[in-house]
Amino acid sequence: MMTIKxxxxxxxxxxxHIPRGVKQKFPGALGLERARYxxxxxxxxxxxxxxxHIAGTSGKGSTAYLTSLILKALGFKVGLHISxxxxxxxxxxxxxxxxxxxxxxxxxxxxxIPYIEKVKKSxxxxxxxxxx
Numbered sequence: 001m002m003t004i005k006x007x008x009x010x011x012x013x014x015x016x017h018i019p020r021g022v023k024q025k026f027p028g029a030l031g032l033e034r035a036r037y038x039x040x041x042x043x044x045x046x047x048x049x050x051x052x053h054i055a056g057t058s059g060k061g062s063t064a065y066l067t068s069l070i071l072k073a074l075g076f077k078v079g080l081h082i083s084x085x086x087x088x089x090x091x092x093x094x095x096x097x098x099x100x101x102x103x104x105x106x107x108x109x110x111x112x113i114p115y116i117e118k119v120k121k122s123x124x125x126x127x128x129x130x131x132x
Contacts, residue, residue, distance in 0.1 A: 001117065004109050007102035011089050013109065017116070034124040041115040049079075065097075072096050 004010045039046060054064045061082045068080040078096055085091035090099040100108075 002113055004106045004113070007106065010102070010106050010109050013113075014089055030124070034119065037122060037124060038115060038119050041118060042112070068094070068097055 002013075004013060052064075052067060054060050054067070064080060064082055068078045071078045080094040080097065081092055082094075083092055088099060090102070090105060093100045093105065
């Protein structure tokens with residue numbers, strides 16, 4: 001099993017799993033099934049926390065960031081995921097508007113890798129190439 005030893009390896013791992021174009025994304029129902037399968041493997045954490053999901057065409061990152069600032073000011077502990085990141089991959093993983101430190105990112109990524117590998121070996125595979 002792969003083990004991430006440092007932030008450079010973590011970045012390489014993430015970039016190898018971030019779709020770079022429409023042809024590398026999982027379409028519709030298959031994408032949802034794949035995500036549900038992964039979440040089930042890690043014991044459905046989304047069912048244990050309160051989440052605000054911001055969707056739409058534009059302004060999601062700004063809206064999410066401003067919402068996180070307001071909630072933090074009100075005393076809530078706030079996790080924030082934005083994509084894409086601008087300067088640092090860790091912008092995607094924030095708690096109370098602070099980037100996760102590099103060692104913690106590697107620690108948690110190593111905990112998730114066995115589940116990511118299990119998804120790859122499942123009927124969902126590593127990636128689906130769409131043909132247009």
